[in-house]
Amino acid sequence: MSILRLVDLTKTFGSLLATDCVNLSIDAGERHVIIGPNGAGKTSLLNQISGQLRPTSGRILFKDVEIAGLAPERICKLGVGRTFQRNNLFNRLSVLDNVRLAVLARRGNPMNAFVPMARLAALESRSVEILELVGLGDRRAALVRTLSYGEQRQVEIAIALATEPDLLLLDEPTAGMSPAETGQMVSFVAALPRTLTILMIEHDMQVVFSLADRISVLHYGRLLATGAPAEISRNESVQEIYLGTAH
Amino acid sequence: MPERTDAAGLPATRIVTILRYAGVTLLAALALVPLGLGDYARSIVAEVLLFCIFAMSLDLLLGFTGLISFGHAAFFGIGAYTVAVLGAQFGLHPLLGALVALVVAAFAAAVIGFFCIRASGVYFIMLTLAFAQLLHSVAFKWRAVTGGSDGLILRSLESGVTTYYVIFVAFLGVYFGLRRLIAAPLGQVFIGIRENETRMRAAGYATARYKLLSFVIAGCLGALSGALFALLNGFVSPAVLFWTLSGEGLIMLILGGMGTLVGPIVGAAVFIGLKHTVSTYSDHWEFVVGAIFIACVLFFKQGIYGWCREILVRGPRS
Numbered sequence: 001m002s003i004l005r006l007v008d009l010t011k012t013f014g015s016l017l018a019t020d021c022v023n024l025s026i027d028a029g030e031r032h033v034i035i036g037p038n039g040a041g042k043t044s045l046l047n048q049i050s051g052q053l054r055p056t057s058g059r060i061l062f063k064d065v066e067i068a069g070l071a072p073e074r075i076c077k078l079g080v081g082r083t084f085q086r087n088n089l090f091n092r093l094s095v096l097d098n099v100r101l102a103v104l105a106r107r108g109n110p111m112n113a114f115v116p117m118a119r120l121a122a123l124e125s126r127s128v129e130i131l132e133l134v135g136l137g138d139r140r141a142a143l144v145r146t147l148s149y150g151e152q153r154q155v156e157i158a159i160a161l162a163t164e165p166d167l168l169l170l171d172e173p174t175a176g177m178s179p180a181e182t183g184q185m186v187s188f189v190a191a192l193p194r195t196l197t198i199l200m201i202e203h204d205m206q207v208v209f210s211l212a213d214r215i216s217v218l219h220y221g222r223l224l225a226t227g228a229p230a231e232i233s234r235n236e237s238v239q240e241i242y243l244g245t246a247h
Numbered sequence: 248m249p250e251r252t253d254a255a256g257l258p259a260t261r262i263v264t265i266l267r268y269a270g271v272t273l274l275a276a277l278a279l280v281p282l283g284l285g286d287y288a289r290s291i292v293a294e295v296l297l298f299c300i301f302a303m304s305l306d307l308l309l310g311f312t313g314l315i316s317f318g319h320a321a322f323f324g325i326g327a328y329t330v331a332v333l334g335a336q337f338g339l340h341p342l343l344g345a346l347v348a349l350v351v352a353a354f355a356a357a358v359i360g361f362f363c364i365r366a367s368g369v370y371f372i373m374l375t376l377a378f379a380q381l382l383h384s385v386a387f388k389w390r391a392v393t394g395g396s397d398g399l400i401l402r403s404l405e406s407g408v409t410t411y412y413v414i415f416v417a418f419l420g421v422y423f424g425l426r427r428l429i430a431a432p433l434g435q436v437f438i439g440i441r442e443n444e445t446r447m448r449a450a451g452y453a454t455a456r457y458k459l460l461s462f463v464i465a466g467c468l469g470a471l472s473g474a475l476f477a478l479l480n481g482f483v484s485p486a487v488l489f490w491t492l493s494g495e496g497l498i499m500l501i502l503g504g505m506g507t508l509v510g511p512i513v514g515a516a517v518f519i520g521l522k523h524t525v526s527t528y529s530d531h532w533e534f535v536v537g538a539i540f541i542a543c544v545l546f547f548k549q550g551i552y553g554w555c556r557e558i559l560v561r562g563p564r565s
């Protein structure tokens with residue numbers, strides 16, 4: 001059963017076609033990876049699904065509900081969580097506060113103006129639980145800006161998970177990570193429960209092939225091919241983009 | 248990250264203790280002001296306290312929610328004029344007038360905020376300024392109600408000491424109330440919006456709603472300071488709505504340091520203090536304030552309070 005369906009999705013920036021009539025269906029529980037050269041329109045596609053960008057035309061159906069053009073906060077509440085390609089965090093706040101804000105949105109009462117946040121034990125224990133899951137349990141008191149780049153990537157994932165999504169969008173989760181960190185990230189994502197659907201952009205082919213159930217290839221905003229990893233690696237036009245036209 | 252504890256500095260817990268003792272001493276001294284000071288000095292302290300409320304309310308917007316308003320005088324003026332007009336036209340007691348002022352300001356802030364929140368950056372600044380100037384010209388032109396440029400005289404409270412304590416209690420209420428709010432989820436959401444609005448929205452917050460709420464709370468408290476100003480002065484003129492007052496609020500925040508509650512208090516005290524001391528020696532007090540302001544912007548970006556805290560943490564070098 002499909003959880004996400006893109007129908008004739010199109011996004012233009014002036015004369016530039018960032019998303020060119022994309023049709024794609026993602027099954028519940030699937031690990032779907034989008035690949036494609038720089039500037040292919042991968043991030044733009046994700047931004048339309050999570051609401052940061054408004055599509056020019058076409059439809060986005062999440063659990064059969066039209067979400068194209070909705071505000072990001074509405075889409076988040078419906079169950080779409082995401083990380084950003086470039087770390088997009090609360091840099092001057094602690095690791096705990098970063099995650100706790102997301103937990104508050106989902107499980108707490110953000111309008112509460114009287115009880116100190118630090119005294120709301122349920123929010124804190126839930127946040128710590130998520131931080132331990134991503135391996136940042138002992139870093140909770142640190143300010144995010146003092147973390148290593150790789151650790152900040154983990155905070156990205158922690159915040160996304162704290163929104164309790166059914167569909168998780170990951171924009172190059174391993175970008176800028178050391179090989180060791182990349183390995184950890186791969187096993188972390190692989191271990192996430194299958195109740196969660198993952199749509200992920202990734203450049204590192206080793207990561208792609210160890211996680212993907214299916215792969216989609218974007219090129220100049222167009223969906224060139226979608227299929228199982230083995231099909232994609234045999235696909236000629238894909239080989240051409242990655243080998244042929246390289247200069 | 249453990250708090251820095253350089254040899255020259257003090258551990259964080261000691262600093263908190265020191266600041267807490269300083270705060271308690273200050274509050275005790277403020278409570279005793281009417282016993283120790285004459286009428287004039289007492290009214291200056293009262294003026295400082297009500298401008299502390301003004302600066303703290305502006306800081307909720309600027310320092311905590313990240314919304315740079317250049318029209319906060321609108322609410323100060325709404326507070327002052329509500330008390331004055333209701334007193335002059337209907338004989339309403341000024342303290343009741345102050346309560347009505349809060350309600351009026353809440354409505355006004357909801358309407359003004361509704362339009363301003365839609366804009367961001369420079370457009371937000373200009374819109375807030377425009378609304379405030381609009382109200383200024385209303386106060387100026389609508390002579391039948393506001394007295395125009397002559398202003399309005401209003402009945403004062405029984406005694407200057409009573410007025411002082413009303414202002415002092417309001418100051419305590421606003422300070423401790425805001426402290427509560429900022430530590431609570433709502434305040435943390437404001438801070439989240441200041442730090443990264445895109446991320447807040449992606450985490451499920453309808454940030455426009457929270458920004459409007461911050462605008463309304465700040466507007467109400469700004470109106471409270473204006474109402475107290477009317478009470479203390481016994482006279483209200485269109486100057487309470489002029490853009491220079493909005494600018495003075497911003498200067499107080501930058502002088503004292505924004506994003507804390509003590510910063511605006513320090514800034515308001517320094518600003519009003521300078522205004523009264525320097526203006527007795529020369530007509531150019533604005534020049535002195537301007538020079539200090541420039542020094543703050545250039546050398547202590549955290550303001551005076553932020554700088555003091557830094558010295559306590561780092562020790563007295565550089």
Ligand SMILES: Nc1ncnc2c1ncn2[C@@H]1O[C@H](COP(=O)(O)OP(=O)(O)OP(=O)(O)O)[C@@H](O)[C@H]1O
Nearest residue numbers: 013016018036037038039040041042043044045085
């Ligand atoms: N807000 C925008 N305004 C105008 N053009 C944009 C905007 N965002 C993206 N683009 C353009 O759209 C195209 C697709 O960009 P996008 O960021 O989606 O690519 P990408 O596949 O994520 O690339 P990368 O691998 O470098 O992250 C690029 O040519 C980019 O310059």
Ligand SMILES: [Mg+2]
Nearest residue numbers: 042043044085
């Ligand atoms: Mg990208």
